Amino acid sequence: MDLKGKLYSKLERYVKIDTQSDDKSSSFPTTSKQFDLLKLLAEELKQIGAKEVNMDKWGYVTATIPATADGNYPVIGFLAHVDTSPDAPGKGVKPQIHKCWQGGNIEINKALGIVLNTSNCPELAPFKGEDIVTASGDTLLGADDKAGIAIIMTAAEYLLQHKEIKHGRLRIAFTPDEEVGQGVDHFDVKAFGADYAYTFDGDVAGCIEMENFNAHAVKINITGKSVHPGTAKNSLANAIRIAGDIISSWPENLLPENAEGREGFIMFTDLSAEIEKAELSGIVREHDSAKLLSMEKQLEAIVEAKRYKYPSAKIEISFREQYRNMVEIINQHPKVMDNLKEAVRMAGLEPRIKPVRGGTDGARLSFMGLPTPNIFTGGYNYHGRYEWVSLDGMNKSAEVLLNLAQLWAK
Numbered sequence: 001m002d003l004k005g006k007l008y009s010k011l012e013r014y015v016k017i018d019t020q021s022d023d024k025s026s027s028f029p030t031t032s033k034q035f036d037l038l039k040l041l042a043e044e045l046k047q048i049g050a051k052e053v054n055m056d057k058w059g060y061v062t063a064t065i066p067a068t069a070d071g072n073y074p075v076i077g078f079l080a081h082v083d084t085s086p087d088a089p090g091k092g093v094k095p096q097i098h099k100c101w102q103g104g105n106i107e108i109n110k111a112l113g114i115v116l117n118t119s120n121c122p123e124l125a126p127f128k129g130e131d132i133v134t135a136s137g138d139t140l141l142g143a144d145d146k147a148g149i150a151i152i153m154t155a156a157e158y159l160l161q162h163k164e165i166k167h168g169r170l171r172i173a174f175t176p177d178e179e180v181g182q183g184v185d186h187f188d189v190k191a192f193g194a195d196y197a198y199t200f201d202g203d204v205a206g207c208i209e210m211e212n213f214n215a216h217a218v219k220i221n222i223t224g225k226s227v228h229p230g231t232a233k234n235s236l237a238n239a240i241r242i243a244g245d246i247i248s249s250w251p252e253n254l255l256p257e258n259a260e261g262r263e264g265f266i267m268f269t270d271l272s273a274e275i276e277k278a279e280l281s282g283i284v285r286e287h288d289s290a291k292l293l294s295m296e297k298q299l300e301a302i303v304e305a306k307r308y309k310y311p312s313a314k315i316e317i318s319f320r321e322q323y324r325n326m327v328e329i330i331n332q333h334p335k336v337m338d339n340l341k342e343a344v345r346m347a348g349l350e351p352r353i354k355p356v357r358g359g360t361d362g363a364r365l366s367f368m369g370l371p372t373p374n375i376f377t378g379g380y381n382y383h384g385r386y387e388w389v390s391l392d393g394m395n396k397s398a399e400v401l402l403n404l405a406q407l408w409a410k
């Protein structure tokens, strides 16, 4: 099945709309420009004949593809996010298509010297002969996650035109603010009414994700004691110095720059300090919740040692849960992954299960009662000028959606 033409025309239309989210904003969505795409999608869903098309006050766009099979099958949801990352410019995206890539350099921008190849991105190597889409060197592409939106819209249109394909009730949702970690803050799981769902967000063809980090935030508050440096002996407690001591005592093998795969870490992300007071913040990340707790114990032990070393200071440490590894929930519903793996194989790919070194909207949805693993969209190098997506990978992803719809009605 070749839906590449349709996929590209949608992708091109969506990436040209600036939908960058803003982690410093306190409104929801964090930027009102995300409504530009959300409104367009609601309109397009109506045009292709989707039912129950709705946009709520938060901006969530939902719609239904009615069942074509008789019988009582689970309701399946498909989700993608409209916002792009605040980490790279997202306005004025000019997509370019590099047809039938032959394995050499892909010049994203000659003048700026932005060249994509298999040395700076080995993940590209298996996709020789495919149509690769990039931006033009001055912005990100926004395939994260507009490729996901194009995939869902293309597959939805196809299903609505081919009612001979038998499937149960399907639900679609487009959400704002995923990149700033707030994508499902106001999402009404009950109103969405799906039993299981899949996000289309991320990675190269074949990759599926059901595991993400357990994530805690850590805060260390240090109250020092200021004394004139001339008479400071045995009485000064300099909170700046103590914060530095704690930071440098954390083992190097447990830092993000030295970790990969399933290895966890603690990263200090912020420090404000003066002699009398310091506040140190950080994040704790680990797929295994027992290992996460043992890393926290290790940091607590370091803090305890500093309390003895600096008796006139007061040091407090606390942890706060941010999100949890969805594998815990997904494993309780084996059919969610069984059908997904089968759908990927039916599309002619071998499923590769990758642990996500971050969080996903799907992880939070899983803990809100909607088990939601993630499906590849066929791209890589997200959040930057080297971002690319393969149209062939997107085509495979759309096939996976069509296969899933049918597998759930068996």
Ligand SMILES: [Zn+2]
Residues within 6 Å of the ligand: 081, 144, 145, 178, 201, 202
């Ligand atoms: Zn994304």
